[in-house]
Amino acid sequence: MSVISLGFWDLAAASLLLLLNGILSLWLSLGIERQLLVAAVRMVVQLIAVGAVLTLLFGTASLAWTCAIGLAMVLLAGREIMARQVHRLAGWWGYGLGTATMAFACASLTLFALLGSIRPDPWFAPQYAIPLFGMILGNAMTGISLGLDALTTAVTVERPAIEARIALGALRFEALQPILRQAMRRGLMPTINAMAAMGIVSLPGMMTGQILAGVPPEQAVRYQLLIMFLISGSTGLGLFMALVGVAWRLTDHRHRLRPDRLKTR
Known part of the structure; x- marks a missing residue:
């Protein structure tokens, strides 16, 4: 069974689902839309950085x-x-x-x-x-x-x-x-x-x-x-x-x- 790879646009489309939480926060006056945005950005940056580090590390053992x-x-x-x-x-x-x-x-x-x-x-x-x-x-x-x-x-x-x-x-x-x-x-x-x-x-x-x-x-x-x-x-x-x-x-x-x-x- 071959591995199905995900492209940039696949992830971009899925990331739009975060807008639902943001809309709910604004509608219900939860005040967490900024925290959601910051958390999402941190997650993306951290995982990309970790992926790059692990790619290098896996090649050295x-x-x-x-x-x-x-x-x-x-x-x-x-x-x-x-x-x-x-x-x-x-x-x-x-x-x-x-x-x-x-x-x-x-x-x-x-x-x-x-x-x-x-x-x-x-x-x-x-x-x-x-x-x-x-x-x-x-x-x-x-x-x-x-x-x-x-x-x-x-x-x-x-x-x-x-x-x-x-x-x-x-x-x-x-x-x-x-x-x-x-x-x-x-x-x-x-x-x-x-x-x-x-x-x-x-x-x-x-x-x-x-x-x-x-x-x-x-x-x-x-x-x-x-x-x-x-x-x-x-x-x-x-x-x-x-x-x-x-x-x-x-x-x-x-x-x-x-x-x-x-x-x-």
Whole structure:
């Protein structure tokens, strides 16, 4: 099966559909038409730039360049995690903790897939490593940002209850246990919803793209299952590490709550 290529005018015709959202915004006085335009322009510019970079990178198969692109993706994702939190840790902790835990979880499971399940030659081949890492990273970023926002917001709102549990003799992680559970559930919920609806409500993007490119559906399903297992594992691992790290930072060795280490946006 040959790959159907898209031309400039095909994309230009499809882009006109954005006008519908703009018209609705003007008609309903939503005030988001400018944001829609800026987001669309950013998307086009960013994807064209990424496509050009990947085209060059795919021709080199360099471990150093693959790692450099992965590092840049992690740093940008870490900024998104920090930006989505209303209350975040003050200082470099607000950026470093979520970024470090996300990087460790995503890099570990990407290596697991490259060395164990996919086994490209070479193992760091950018056409495999970068898209795989990007899919895992994007989903882990969403889960970690939701979980951290839930935790820091709950610490701010439920401070009297937490301090009361500590006053009654609870250790710091015991006092924070209810909101840690709640934050963990919230961070994992997008992944759970995606897995529950996949194949019935929606066909995932990677599987659809492979089928459109001519890959047999059975093989596309296997790749999609692998990706979802990796996403679930990396999100759970990264989220757990991030929540424990924030809980540790928001308390001290005397088991006191330290809300002064939080910064409100």
